[in-house]
Amino acid sequence: MAEKRVVFSGWGFPALLLLPQLAITFIFFILPAAQAVRQSFFRADAFGFGERFVGLANYTSLLASADYLQSFVTTLIFSLAVTVLTLVISLAFAAAVDRLIRTSGLYTALMIWPYAIAPAIAGVLWWFMFDPSIGIVAYWLRVGGLSWNHLLDGTDALILVIVASAWRQVSYNFIFFLAGLQSIPRSLHEAAAIDGAGPVKRFFTIVLPLLSPTLFFLIVIDVVYAFFDTFGVIDATTAGGPGQATTTLVYKAYADGFLSQNFGSSAAQSVILTLVVVALTVVQFRFIERRVHY
Amino acid sequence: MVENRPWLSVATHVVLIIGLVIVLFPIWVAFVASTHPADRFVSGVVPLLPGTHLIGNYAAVLGEGARQNGLPPVGPMLVNSLVMALGIALGKIAISLISAFAIVYFRFPFRKIAFWIIFLTLMLPVEVRIVPTYQVIANLGMLNSYVGLTVPLIASATATFLYRQFFLTIPDELAEAARIDGAGPWKFLKDIVIPLSRTSTAALFVILFIYGWNQYLWPLLVTTDPDYYTVVMGIQRAARATDQEPLWNLVMAVAMLALLPPVIVVLAMQKLFVRGLVETEK
Structure with missing residues (x-):
């Protein structure tokens, strides 16, 4: 940890300065997290009067539950699709804007809108466009010979939340890709061009390798986004349905705990999710350390 | 541009125009829908040009008319x-700034x-500890209050790290000079550190x-x-308000009202916004 050479003395004042942050962290983060760990070993009785210790039963019944394993699979498909879609589209836009000289500011300004839009609102916008009876995109799909009904068809519903989630995230990726592209020296392009490398070859042999730190960083960010921040997209549109088709791990923890009042199971799911976050954070920081030496 | 390739320039603009359509079309469709009467959405296809009910629809969702x-x-x-x-923004900034100051400018146990x-x-994140956090808030009697809406969310590791990084770049000579002149830590924080952090603070505020x-x-x-609903969660209540098809013109008016303020902030402060994004993710 980097340190200052010149410091002030005393410990009362700094303790006072740290107090608000630490108090909030303790009351609203650490206490509930500890509570979640405790609850995950208990099961409340049907009337909510008492609870009894059940050991690892909440965990074992989760891992034996077809619904839970299905939501694991759904989350993996969903996160993979959102990440790939977001990365490909935003990289294409950023590469195109990077080629421009005069109008790039205008395009950038128009491209970063969706980041400001809440995931829940983004979900509702796409939900409307895909509405089976009046939605414009659903209409185009019908004209093209494809039937669309995300209210009945699980695959359609999953595609809907993937598209809406990726749309919201493209602008974020775009900003980072554009910054990465603009930091690649022109002289590299020019040298390669003189040696006879065309734009496509240059993109894959020069641009993409130099962009790989940004790419890895965005992969982690997008996976975290897809896992956690897309709750609003799902809840405001499909609410996990039809059936369980769009129930991700986070949505299931919410639905089981908050809607079905199944606290023990929801707490066990929270603990598992926390482990996922810890793993992702470790990956992120290891990668950032590597990037420093890059 | 390294070389002049007309086809590539055409391709570039085609990609960008497709990009803009993808980015802006959903917002346009929502805006258009919010300007039409409800019966326009009973069947058929949604219109793509604005209608005449703009003021009527927005007045209906903003005021008491919505209840009908x-x-x-x-x-x-x-x-x-x-x-x-x-x-949330001001709270996070305030407590992160002072805790980063304590961590950087003092040596103390723990x-x-x-x-x-x-x-x-x-x-x-909230998403992984939903039920126990709710129980804590309920036990503290903070449900349905502004305190409950804001305070639990204002702890911020990201903002604290950002300020810590920034404070580490402030030359030691400034703290030395302040000490020689007899300024205590509070005066140093108030008169030197906070003014120096202005740009970082502004960028952070936007984010x-x-x-x-x-x-x-x-x-x-x-x-x-x-009485304590926020508009972003209100959209869900609006979309599910009726058992049948949602009243799309009103739902989209709510969506427009919910997305407009942050979009305006981003567009008005684009430079700060981009800077804030890049800094908070370091």
């Missing part, structure tokens, strides 16, 4: 959203532990305002009283 359609009025929700966004406790919050405005799960958990 089963929606809570959006006007008070916008106020709640503003309170929440400002409360300093590293304090740092790691703050770091820990990164690993515990945090958007973060606060766009909260969804949190207000969903801590509010049951419509």
Whole structure:
């Protein structure tokens, strides 16, 4: 940890300065997290009067539950699709804007809108466009010979939340890709061009390798986004349905705990999710350390 | 541009125009829908050009008229959203700034532990501890209050790290000079550190305002009283207000009102916004 050479003395004042942050962290983060760990070993009785210790039963019944394993699979498909879609589209836009000289500011300004839009609102916008009876995109799909009904068809519903989630995230990726592209020296392009490398070859042999730190960083960010921040997209549109088709791990923890009042199971799911976050954070920081030496 | 390739320039603009259509079309469709009467959405295809009911629809969702359609009025929700966004942004900035100052400019026992406790919050997003956090808020009697909407969210590892990074770049000579002149830590913080951090603070504010405005799960958990609904969560209530098809023209008017403030902030402060994004993710 980097340190200052010149410091002030005393410990009362700094303790006072740290107090608000630490108090909030303790009351609203650490206490509930500890509570979640405790609850995950208990099961409340049907009337909510008492609870009894059940050991690892909440965990074992989760891992034996077809619904839970299905939501694991759904989350993996969903996160993979959102990440790939977001990365490909935003990289294409950023590469195109990077080629421009005069109008790039205008395009950038128009491209970063969706980041400001809440995931829940983004979900509702796409939900409307895909509405089976009046939605414009659903209409185009019908004209093209494809039937669309995300209210009945699980695959359609999953595609809907993937598209809406990726749309919201493209602008974020775009900003980072554009910054990465603009930091690649022109002289590299020019040298390669003189040696006879065309734009496509240059993109894959020069641009993409130099962009790989940004790419890895965005992969982690997008996976975290897809896992956690897309709750609003799902809840405001499909609410996990039809059936369980769009129930991700986070949505299931919410639905089981908050809607079905199944606290023990929801707490066990929270603990598992926390482990996922810890793993992702470790990956992120290891990668950032590597990037420093890059 | 390295070489002149007409086909590539055409391709570039084609990609960008497709990009703009993808980015802007959903917002356009929502805007258009919010300007038509409800009966326009019973069957057929949604219109692509604005209609004549712009003022009528927005007046209906903003005021008491919304209740006739089963929606809570959006006007008070916008106020709640503003309170929440400002409360979270300013609260996060205030407590992160002072805790980073304490960690950088003092040596005291448990300093590293304090740092790691703050770091820990990164690993515990609301989404992974939904029920126990709700129970804590309920036990503290903070449901349906502005305190409940803002305070639990203002701990911030990211903002604390950002300020810490920035404070480490402030030359030691400044602190030395301040000490020689007899300024205590509070005066140094107030007269030197805070003014120097102005740009970082502004960039952070833009990001945090958007973060606060766009909260969804949190207000969903801590509010049951419509007086405390925020507009982003209100969209869900609006979309599910009726059993049949949603009243699309009104739902889209609510969506436009919910997305406009953060979009305006981003467009008006684009430079700060981009800077804030890049800095908070370092």
